[in-house]
Amino acid sequence: MPELPEVETIVNQLNAKIKGKVIDRVELPSFEVLRDVNKDVFQTLVEGKKVLRVYRRGKLILIELSGSLTIIIHLKLTGRIIEFKGKQAKISPSTRAVFYFDKMGFTFEDLRKFGSLRLVEPPGKKAILSKLGPEPLEGSFGREMFFNMLRRQSRKKIKPLLMDQSFIAGIGNIYADEVLYFARVQPDRFVFTLTEEEMERIFNGIKKVLSEAVEAKGTTFRDYVDFSGERGNYFYKLKVYRREGAPCYSCGLPVKKIRLGGRGTHFCSRCQK
DNA sequence: CAAAGAACCTGGCGGC
DNA sequence: TGCCGCCAGGTTCTTT
Numbered sequence: 001m002p003e004l005p006e007v008e009t010i011v012n013q014l015n016a017k018i019k020g021k022v023i024d025r026v027e028l029p030s031f032e033v034l035r036d037v038n039k040d041v042f043q044t045l046v047e048g049k050k051v052l053r054v055y056r057r058g059k060l061i062l063i064e065l066s067g068s069l070t071i072i073i074h075l076k077l078t079g080r081i082i083e084f085k086g087k088q089a090k091i092s093p094s095t096r097a098v099f100y101f102d103k104m105g106f107t108f109e110d111l112r113k114f115g116s117l118r119l120v121e122p123p124g125k126k127a128i129l130s131k132l133g134p135e136p137l138e139g140s141f142g143r144e145m146f147f148n149m150l151r152r153q154s155r156k157k158i159k160p161l162l163m164d165q166s167f168i169a170g171i172g173n174i175y176a177d178e179v180l181y182f183a184r185v186q187p188d189r190f191v192f193t194l195t196e197e198e199m200e201r202i203f204n205g206i207k208k209v210l211s212e213a214v215e216a217k218g219t220t221f222r223d224y225v226d227f228s229g230e231r232g233n234y235f236y237k238l239k240v241y242r243r244e245g246a247p248c249y250s251c252g253l254p255v256k257k258i259r260l261g262g263r264g265t266h267f268c269s270r271c272q273k
Numbered sequence: 274c275a276a277a278g279a280a281c282c283t284g285g286c287g288g289c
Numbered sequence: 290t291g292c293c294g295c296c297a298g299g300t301t302c303t304t305t
Contacts, residue, residue: 002298002299003298003299005298019303044294059298059299074299074300075298075299076298076299077297077298077299078297078298078302112297112302114299115293115299163299165299165300172298172299173298173299174298175298182298218298219298220298221297221298223297223298224298241298256295263299264296266297
């Protein structure tokens with residue numbers, strides 16, 4: 001599912017729809033999604049609270065409530081947040097939670113049950129957020145800062161490093177492949193072998209690929225849909241991800257697929273050095 | 274210390 | 290058509 005651009009899309013829509021509203025009721029048809037809190041406590045503490053705002057940090061969805069409580073949702077691979085209108089949600093076998101507001105609400109769906117739902121107070125929230133690296137699209141994430149971060153991780157391979165959430169928050173398998181294609185750097189390169197030019201291209205690729213993907217409302221190839229059930233359009237802009245065997249848009253050589261860090265990894269062996 | 278592999282779960286797809 | 294193995298936008302733990 002959802003990497004930074006997809007979560008950003010969902011969060012923007014969710015915030016527009018529920019900010020300032022009161023959560024009337026919560027249903028938990030399959031409450032194993034709850035972490036560190038039981039069903040009764042979750043319902044008791046959440047029902048009647050007002051949503052102050054919804055925002056994103058890395059791949060996390062944070063719903064700030066009155067009473068210093070925050071709901072934190074991680075969609076993992078197949079999680080979805082889907083809006084419904086009216087008084088009753090459509091419950092499916094993959095519905096894990098339902099949040100009812102006045103005449104509308106949303107469900108948390110998750111086919112594979114990897115996703116999680118937490119309720120945290122400020123200390124717990126701080127503990128979770130402090131494990132995340134910088135937000136790649138923030139102005140404070142700059143070129144020099146990125147170079148320094150890389151120098152401290154020089155023995156690692158670049159793709160797994162880009163996907164490490166404590167290094168940078170929000171990049172997953174799709175965008176790591178796309179960023180490295182843009183940067184013309186092979187995914188298994190050790191960081192200490194990167195030239196200054198290559199580091200610069202990776203930095204530019206992160207900013208460009210992620211912001212264009214946010215603009216396109218994310219990538220859908222299978223499960224992901226946004227709050228309104230719409231697919232993401234970045235799928236049509238992918239250069240290498242899921243294009244194994246298809247010609248590289250730059251040189252025509254078939255796109256290669258290998259396994260790296262346990263993940264399918266796509267690249268052009270001629271354009272990426 | 275870093276990388277690989279397995280585990281968590283379910284369904285879709287290609288191959289035979 | 291049917292079964293089997295492999296694969297999937299993530300994370301975390303164990304093994305090498």
